[in-house]
Amino acid sequence: MKTFTLSVILLTALATQAHASSSEAWAALDKAVVTRCTQASGLKKPKAVGTAAQFDDRVGYVALLLQGQYPQPHMKGQTGTELCLYDKQHKTAYVTEWDSIRPALPRK
Template sequence: MKAATLTFLCLTALATQAHASSPDAWAAYDKAVIASCTKASGLKNVKPVGKPAQFDDRVDYTALLLQGQYPQKHMKGAPGTELCLYNKKTKTAYVTEWDSIRATIKKQ
């Protein structure tokens, strides 16, 4: 009986110790995501749009929207949008073109 009680108390103590990240740790993480995503981007003058979107830890990804200009000569500096997914475990950024996200304004 004593072993069961001791086990229960130990597990309870471990379960109640939640370690939240500090604001400085989150700022450093956001900075790393932005740096990795901008490096992976194919756009010129690339800038993040807003802050990285944090997904649940079960997903292991952070998303970041990027905007810049297409570097290809035939694109003549046209604006471009990319979506970056940053893998938390591998610390790798994956970028895809996402120009369809831009809102189009219809004249009435």
């Protein structure tokens, strides 16, 4: 959990304040990030962990942690974590395994 907290603090520190946009525009971006990232994920039933980290427009990316189960039979449903980077300009998502950080999914 300490690693997760540290990662969130680092991602937040790297993100700068966004320019003014409508709340509808932010909601649409958030939805697009979650949709594209979960589609790009190799995990079964991927879910966003926390909220996305918005980087400065000069960077052009949004970061999102995902968590789900590995689909391979030999993994026996083990939980996996991925980091997704969403390219705002091209509206594409890039995912990499990031099991070194083990955030807990929020309770339902």
